[in-house]
Amino acid sequence: MCREDPLSPPLILGAGPAGCAAAIVLAEAGRAPILIDRDASVGDALCGGFMSWQTVANLRALGVDAEGLGAHRVERLALFAGDRSAQARLPDAAWGLSRHALDTGLRARALAVGARLEIDRARSLVPGMIEGERREWQSDAIFLATGKHDVRGESRPREAADPALGLRVRLPGHPDFASLIGDAIELHLFDGAYAGIVLQEDGSANVCLALRKSRLAREGGPLDLLNALAERHPAFAERWRYAPDNPVIDTIGSVPYGWIADGTDPGLYRLGDQAAVIPSLAGEGMGIAIASGQSAAQAYLEGKGATDWQREFSRRAARPVTIAEAIWKAAETPALAKFGLSAAAMLPALATMAMRASRI
Numbered sequence: 001m002c003r004e005d006p007l008s009p010p011l012i013l014g015a016g017p018a019g020c021a022a023a024i025v026l027a028e029a030g031r032a033p034i035l036i037d038r039d040a041s042v043g044d045a046l047c048g049g050f051m052s053w054q055t056v057a058n059l060r061a062l063g064v065d066a067e068g069l070g071a072h073r074v075e076r077l078a079l080f081a082g083d084r085s086a087q088a089r090l091p092d093a094a095w096g097l098s099r100h101a102l103d104t105g106l107r108a109r110a111l112a113v114g115a116r117l118e119i120d121r122a123r124s125l126v127p128g129m130i131e132g133e134r135r136e137w138q139s140d141a142i143f144l145a146t147g148k149h150d151v152r153g154e155s156r157p158r159e160a161a162d163p164a165l166g167l168r169v170r171l172p173g174h175p176d177f178a179s180l181i182g183d184a185i186e187l188h189l190f191d192g193a194y195a196g197i198v199l200q201e202d203g204s205a206n207v208c209l210a211l212r213k214s215r216l217a218r219e220g221g222p223l224d225l226l227n228a229l230a231e232r233h234p235a236f237a238e239r240w241r242y243a244p245d246n247p248v249i250d251t252i253g254s255v256p257y258g259w260i261a262d263g264t265d266p267g268l269y270r271l272g273d274q275a276a277v278i279p280s281l282a283g284e285g286m287g288i289a290i291a292s293g294q295s296a297a298q299a300y301l302e303g304k305g306a307t308d309w310q311r312e313f314s315r316r317a318a319r320p321v322t323i324a325e326a327i328w329k330a331a332e333t334p335a336l337a338k339f340g341l342s343a344a345a346m347l348p349a350l351a352t353m354a355m356r357a358s359r360i
């Protein structure tokens with residue numbers, strides 16, 4: 001194995017939204033960062049695909065135009081629980097975009113402004129060094145941006161009892177979607193679960209669920225669960241009838257919603273889901289990823305150490321994460337969900353306030 005020169009450029013492990021955001025800021029400042037990812041081709045990460053108005057503004061500052069990538073404009077929040085529904089206007093325009101499109105745009109921008117992409121899978125990490133399958137990488141500044149994938153040496157604690165899971169299905173584009181879903185981000189609230197639905201750049205509807213493991217076990221499997229939800233919830237059924245016969249259902253296990261890094265090692269900046277995991281119902285995970293990448297890179301350029309930056313970022317993330325956690329817990333409890341929906345129907349400004357309060 002060869003080693004990187006100790007005075008080597010900053011290393012960024014993970015070329016998702018967090019890693020690419022850091023890479024763009026560092027590259028634009030002339031620091032020629034090395035972006036390391038295990039995959040040469042950009043995948044399509046399991047995600048709700050909703051980007052808030054603030055996320056899109058941060059992307060624009062990085063030189064990435066969501067609308068230019070074909071994103072679908074979103075103006076409304078539509079809530080459904082049992083036989084009730086409510087609507088509220090978003091504070092500003094948001095967008096629906098697949099992760100394949102977003103991550104492709106971000107990666108291209110990072111490389112265009114001077115980041116170098118290396119393909120390697122990290123096996124372990126210690127301050128100052130990443131041990132990859134191909135080689136060892138050394139630098140006095142490492143940005144850890146592997147998202148939901150922990151790297152040995154820096155693993156996040158796992159929630160033991162009844163962890164949260166994610167499911168994702170795509171409904172192929174249909175002309176009815178314009179009137180059925182249109183410019184809304186929909187949240188369908190169920191007992192112990194929710195589904196977010198938004199249209200994307202190709203006209204397909206992204207259906208993403210977060211639920212407790214126990215809920216999935218009760219229903220049998222992902223397809224049984226989705227069919228059962230459609231049987232019990234008319235508004236969800238209206239959308240689910242556009243599902244293909246044998247839908248591809250992507251899954252992700254043990255999402256540590258609510259976790260926030262309470263510290264780090266010198267020289268190691270933890271970004272994105274490695275810094276804080278906001279409940280996905282808020283649609284702000286990508287916002288946190290991008291904001292953390294931008295702010296950590298800026299801190300590094302200004303000579304601020306990783307431990308000070310991490311402490312400040314943890315404090316900054318605490319408010320939206322705590323608020324989103326409270327909303328998520330209420331949303332998965334049917335009586336509270338119905339009460340919240342009635343309140344939002346009478347006073348849509350309440351829902352708009354909650355949306356603002358859960359931004360980073």
Ligand SMILES: Cc1cc2nc3c(=O)[nH]c(=O)nc-3n(C[C@H](O)[C@H](O)[C@H](O)COP(=O)(O)OP(=O)(O)OC[C@H]3O[C@@H](n4cnc5c(N)ncnc54)[C@H](O)[C@@H]3O)c2cc1C
Nearest residue numbers: 014016017018038048049050122147166272273280285286
């Ligand atoms: C069910 C669900 C729905 C969601 N919906 C939304 C939503 O609608 N809106 C929103 O804003 N957020 C949403 N999120 C959150 C969002 O997906 C994440 O917060 C975001 O992807 C975090 O970005 P990241 O850059 O930290 O990590 P990731 O996007 O996970 O990127 C990590 C990168 O690291 C690479 N990598 C991983 N391990 C290694 C390794 N060992 N070596 C090398 N490379 C590695 C991967 O290939 C990948 O490119 C949702 C999350 C879930 C679970």
